[in-house]
Amino acid sequence: MFAKGQTVVQLMEKFAPKALAVENDKIGLQLGTLNKEIPKVLVALDVTPEVVDEAIALGANLIVAHHAIIFRPLANLRTDTPMGALYEKLIKHDIAVYISHTNLDVAEGGMNDWMADLVGIVEPKPLEELQREPLYKLVVHVPSSHHQGVLDALLSAGAGTIGDYSHCSFSTAGTGTFLPGEGTRPYLGSPGKLERAEEIRIETVLPESVRAKAIRGMLKAHPYEEVSYDLYKLEQTGQAYGLGRIGKLAQPKTLGELTEVVKQGFDVPAARVVGDAERVIKKAAVLGGSGSRYIHHALRQGADVLITGDIDYHTAHDALMAGLAIIDPGHNSEKIMKREVANILGKMLRESGSETTVHASEPNTEPFRFV
CATH class of the missing domain: 3.40.1390.30 (NIF3 (NGG1p interacting factor 3)-like)
Incomplete structure (x- = not known):
């Protein structure tokens, strides 16, 4: 189909x-x-x-x-x-x-990450940060019998990710009270009777991108008719998203050697180069498309070279005087x-x-x- x-x-x-x-x-x-x-x-x-x-x-x-x-x-x-x-x-x-x-x-694993991989940049970071993903703290109370099921639903949906760590959560035991109203069908207790239940309080962090999915999974796994949970937007932020990438090369190369890597990786017959071919390049920046306005981003972050397309004549002179090498494989390298x-x-x-x-x-x- x-x-x-x-x-x-x-x-x-x-x-x-x-x-x-x-x-x-x-x-x-x-x-x-x-x-x-x-x-x-x-x-x-x-x-x-x-x-x-x-x-x-x-x-x-x-x-x-x-x-x-x-x-x-x-x-x-x-x-x-x-x-x-x-x-x-x-x-x-x-x-x-x-x-x-x-x-x-901008996407993780997208154009600029592909460029960084082809060039040999390790642990790349955005050249220009545009936004950071909001983070939320989710707190939910669940009966002991369903603690693991609800926790698994949250974590499998992507909750609990902090930096390079995943499946982060905290659980504490306590006693919950509730009075089921008339016409309810409570998982524990009876309508009209105050109930005390042994419950587990689960706390975890949610990135914005998985919030809806995680909450749906939690509600599906939870046995209660009315689920007690809180959602707080945090001051801390999550993953940074932005244009371009910058980082150290896995192996330093001369500008001439790196140019050959670029030509082969991007399948271009030639590239325009600014700088001494024998200069050793340790830190590189890449940006798909037109990157003339990003030479100062690259310089501020200590790049030895900027690999991008559509560099104009005057920008090339500015980069040369500032000590930034340029490799321009053209816009079509995308x-x-x-x-x-x-x-x-x-x-x-x-x-x-x-x-x-x-x-x-x-x-x-x-x-x-x-x-």
């Missing part, structure tokens, strides 16, 4: 939540409808005429792309213009286009997302029992030619 378009997008947004996107970023469904079955999904960096023809030949009726096809407000929709003709072809062949852009960049997203989304669909298949786009959408 094929997945509906809404299901495909829900899975995609589970991996790269829309809430992670930079404000005003053009993400989400940009063309077509998700109210249909999706036999095949095509994952692309850019939606070009060649990519649309590929989708038609493949029989894909949903394209998940990184770069928006509608970036500025449309004054008209004329089909005698190049972009208008592209929209027309997509509509005529019932191909929807969904965009996952900066939310995919094409690594095609294979990665296809693998992740395909696996999620298979695990959901869907027969929908996901394919990485093959056409090269690099507009520049190296001559």
Whole structure:
């Protein structure tokens, strides 16, 4: 059975939540409808005429792309213009286009983490922190007989994660009192009679992303009709999310050696480089797409090199004078997302029992030619 378009997008947004996107970023469904079955999904960096023809030949009726096809407000929709003709072809062949852009960049295990892995950065951290996940303290009282079941439901849903530690909780025994009202069906005691019960107080921490799931699991496992629980938003925050990544290299390399790693890892024929090829690089920063405005972020955090695309002439001079090396493999280096997203989304669909298949786009959408 094929997945509906809404299901495909829900899975995609589970991996790269829309809430992670930079404000005003053009993400989400940009063309077509998700109210249909999706036999095949095509994952692309850019939606070009060649990519649309590929989708038609493949029989894909949903394209998940990184770069928006509608970036500025449309004054008209004329089909005698190049972009208008592209929209027309997509509509005529019932191909929807969904965009996952900066939310995919920011997501844990997303674009910038893939870049960091290819470069050899260990324990990467955001180059620019955008937000931190809120944390909540959950307190629930449960009869001793159901303590382990309720605790397991919470922890299996992702509660109790503090930094690199998981399954964190605290339990204390005590006596609970309650008076079941008329018409109730209490698990313990009788209506109209004050009941004293041996209960366990469970305390644990909930990241925002698992709050709803954990509470649903807790309520399902709890035997009481009315569950006594409290939820407090904490001053402490959880995981940091942001653009780019920075960290030490697993093995220091010269700038020349690291450039070869970048060329091979991002499958580019050449890269623009700023700095001495013999300089030893110990700490690197990466950022997918256009990174000219991030040289000062990299410098403040002690990076020896910034690996990003679309560095302009004057920014290159600023970096050179400030002692920051640059490797610019081009904006199209983000094409690594095609294979990665296809693998992740395909696996999620298979695990959901869907027969929908996901394919990485093959056409090269690099507009520049190296001559």
